[in-house]
Amino acid sequence: MSSPEKWTHPGPDAAPATAAKPTAEQVIAGLRATDEGGADLVQLLTPEGERVQHPDFDIDITAEELRGLYRDMVLVRRVDREANALQRKGELGIWVPLLGQEAAQIGAGRAMRPEDMAFPSYREHGIAWTRGVKPTDLLGIFRGTDNGTWDPVATRFHPYTIVIGNQVLNATGYAMGQKFDGKVGDADGEATICFFGDGATSQGDVHEGFVWAAVYDAPLVFFCQNNQWAISEPTERQSRLPLYQRARGYGFPGIRVDGNDVLATLAVTRWALEECRQGNGPILIEAFTYRMDAHTTSDDPSRYRLSDELELWKLKDPIERVKVHLVKQQWADQAYFESVEAEAERIAIELRDYCVNLPDPPAGRIFSEVYAEGNHVLEAQRDEFLAYHAGFAGGEH
Amino acid sequence: MAAPTMDRPTADATGAPAVQTLTIAKALNNGLRASMEADPKVIVMGEDVGKLGGVFRITDGLQKDFGEQRVLDTPLAESGIIGTAVGLAIRGYRPVCEIQFDGFIFPGFDQIVSQVAKLHFRTQGRLKVPMVIRVPFGGGIGAVEHHSESPESYFAHTAGLKVVACSNPADAYWMIQQAIDCDDPVLFFEPKRRYYEKGEVDTTAAPGPLFASRTLRTGSDVTLVTYGPMVRTSLEAAAAAEEEGRSLEVVDLRSLSPLDLAPVYESVRRTGRLVVVTEAPSESSISSEIAAKVQQECFYSLQAPVLRVTGFDTPYPPSKLEEEFLPDLDRVLHAVDRSLAW
Numbered sequence: 001m002s003s004p005e006k007w008t009h010p011g012p013d014a015a016p017a018t019a020a021k022p023t024a025e026q027v028i029a030g031l032r033a034t035d036e037g038g039a040d041l042v043q044l045l046t047p048e049g050e051r052v053q054h055p056d057f058d059i060d061i062t063a064e065e066l067r068g069l070y071r072d073m074v075l076v077r078r079v080d081r082e083a084n085a086l087q088r089k090g091e092l093g094i095w096v097p098l099l100g101q102e103a104a105q106i107g108a109g110r111a112m113r114p115e116d117m118a119f120p121s122y123r124e125h126g127i128a129w130t131r132g133v134k135p136t137d138l139l140g141i142f143r144g145t146d147n148g149t150w151d152p153v154a155t156r157f158h159p160y161t162i163v164i165g166n167q168v169l170n171a172t173g174y175a176m177g178q179k180f181d182g183k184v185g186d187a188d189g190e191a192t193i194c195f196f197g198d199g200a201t202s203q204g205d206v207h208e209g210f211v212w213a214a215v216y217d218a219p220l221v222f223f224c225q226n227n228q229w230a231i232s233e234p235t236e237r238q239s240r241l242p243l244y245q246r247a248r249g250y251g252f253p254g255i256r257v258d259g260n261d262v263l264a265t266l267a268v269t270r271w272a273l274e275e276c277r278q279g280n281g282p283i284l285i286e287a288f289t290y291r292m293d294a295h296t297t298s299d300d301p302s303r304y305r306l307s308d309e310l311e312l313w314k315l316k317d318p319i320e321r322v323k324v325h326l327v328k329q330q331w332a333d334q335a336y337f338e339s340v341e342a343e344a345e346r347i348a349i350e351l352r353d354y355c356v357n358l359p360d361p362p363a364g365r366i367f368s369e370v371y372a373e374g375n376h377v378l379e380a381q382r383d384e385f386l387a388y389h390a391g392f393a394g395g396e397h
Numbered sequence: 398m399a400a401p402t403m404d405r406p407t408a409d410a411t412g413a414p415a416v417q418t419l420t421i422a423k424a425l426n427n428g429l430r431a432s433m434e435a436d437p438k439v440i441v442m443g444e445d446v447g448k449l450g451g452v453f454r455i456t457d458g459l460q461k462d463f464g465e466q467r468v469l470d471t472p473l474a475e476s477g478i479i480g481t482a483v484g485l486a487i488r489g490y491r492p493v494c495e496i497q498f499d500g501f502i503f504p505g506f507d508q509i510v511s512q513v514a515k516l517h518f519r520t521q522g523r524l525k526v527p528m529v530i531r532v533p534f535g536g537g538i539g540a541v542e543h544h545s546e547s548p549e550s551y552f553a554h555t556a557g558l559k560v561v562a563c564s565n566p567a568d569a570y571w572m573i574q575q576a577i578d579c580d581d582p583v584l585f586f587e588p589k590r591r592y593y594e595k596g597e598v599d600t601t602a603a604p605g606p607l608f609a610s611r612t613l614r615t616g617s618d619v620t621l622v623t624y625g626p627m628v629r630t631s632l633e634a635a636a637a638a639e640e641e642g643r644s645l646e647v648v649d650l651r652s653l654s655p656l657d658l659a660p661v662y663e664s665v666r667r668t669g670r671l672v673v674v675t676e677a678p679s680e681s682s683i684s685s686e687i688a689a690k691v692q693q694e695c696f697y698s699l700q701a702p703v704l705r706v707t708g709f710d711t712p713y714p715p716s717k718l719e720e721e722f723l724p725d726l727d728r729v730l731h732a733v734d735r736s737l738a739w
Contacts, residue, residue, distance in 0.1 A: 146521075147518070147519040147520075148519050148520060151523055152487075152520060152523060152524055153523060153524070158487075159516070159519050159520055159524075161512075163507065163511045163512075166480065166507065166508060166511055166512050168480075169476065169477055169479075169480025169481055169483070169484070169508065170480055170481075170483045170484040170487070170512060171484060172477075172480070172481050172484060173480065173481030173482055173483055173484020173485040173486075173487075173488070174484035174485070174487055174488050175484070176481060176484065176485060177484065177485045177487075177488030177489065177490055178488070180440075180466050180485075180490075181488070204474075204476060204504070205476055205477075205480055205507075205508070208472070208474045208476055208477035208480065209477070209480070211472050211474065211477065212471075212472055212474075212477050212481055215472055368518075368521060369517055369518055369520075369521045369522040370517070370518050370556055370557055371517065371557065371559070371581050372517055372522065372525050372527075372579075372580035372581045373579060373580050373581050375559070375654075375655045376608075376655055376657075377654075377655040377656060378556075378655070
């Protein structure tokens, strides 16, 4: 994924341009959705591990804080790789890899306060981690024992939403509720953050969410992880314009951050949430990142993208640059890195053991909690089924 | 509709007479007002529901009295109305969404089926979605396309939703309040061509359960089962049949999901004959479901096959043809004749 020069010639039929005045086609080409954003890209830690300054966003980070972000990213990557392996062994029906998006998610997740609310899509294992959701609680959906195990009220982390873009409207309504409840307008305020991908930006629900949040001044951060691919479709298939620039049309700020830079993501998201708490929402953040693995374990990226692209993005790995910086600053030593690796291994073993021992739910679970107040027609159907089921030796199996 | 009692009060808490003659539209308005007064978490949202009071004036005056934060004139996007209401419901509100016309609900269909209906099950009860989606439905008002549809079967077919239809002012007044009180999401269908028909509403009489059918007229020869706008048509058919010496029983389903068919079974066991009357087309519908269940429960009592009088399985026709499309008194009586002649 190279960064194309701005004003590149789009093709042989385009009108010639002068240096001073590009043609419309050239303007459009220069605004390509996959352009890394140049000067607009907020970056605080380069792929080489160098701290850089940004005129609008900076962050004071202690050694301990940066070690914490590093640890978060290593652990969620280990959880992700272990779950991916569990699928390969047949213990999970499917897994949705997070690989490559650790900085985008840990940066955004660690920018939240406990009282903020998060609405994920289905790849947000890193956000889940920052909300205190146990990694083992991510397994039920993908093993097929559950549709979501964690408590969305206690964790303030909504269930994974699988229909693309639906959660954006749900988050918008929730944020409207925060405002109606008088929780916006001072430093003690609340905000909501909603996660979705580049593909989702084509969904009507996302556009409607933008309209509604703007009209109601909702305290909502739209956090788009542009990982370049919606299964097999590149971002060019979703947008002519860099995604963050869409915000302007709806009347709120849009910012593109290096989604492989945990410091930049943390700084920008922290700022955006604070603006929302103060009543200056909504805000769109586009985290420019890369899906380093397949869309899901059922996908085969070799059919639609070149491995060269992955190799280029490996050079921008979100974890490696932090490790380099920690070493350069002498903020962490080999013993520290080994301790994090050991912790990751322990979590992986725990995940594996939990997964293989996760029992199938009883048959009666089919009918459980369909309604809050019951339904006599469904209850009759359940009773008939359970009586039928009990007719087999061993009862419920 | 409620039976008079000996010690009925003559005024409600606000000093208004306990028994008032109201249109369905006004009864809904009063019911919404009562719910909003009782619970500050009840909010009304939809297109034109604020200043205008809704295109049918069902929410007339509510924004003036409860403010713009409780009666929201929303952007013009049905998925947005439903989808944001889900978030508000999770936050602790009890949203009442108005879909301006039946045929406009489909942009919101995804949110209704994928989120509204499934969140409680998905979270095993950790999240409730106590919201009401009001839908003026059915034809007979001479409207252009998309303004006269009967889409209730889609929702009755969807697990996690409850679906009701009111047919008279007393039910309109009480059922809307009960739907708002319900912790499950409720699709609330309102018979738009009956909006301005009047009836007595006793605001002090305790209502029966929401998800229950009601026998409006007893009879011994044929049972008519219906709901919404066809209730009046069926009652008129029963009155006309009586002049010819035929005794028809009329059951108003009120609840389309779950169906409360016990009174229907009881009735069919007596009459041996059933005609189902709906405006909605017949294929894979509420009327199909009733026919299937009645043959299962009343097999030995039936003297004739279950017959249906419904809208046709076509798109709703141009309005100059809607009187042909909509079941009317003659078509109902024709089916009654066929049932009796079997």
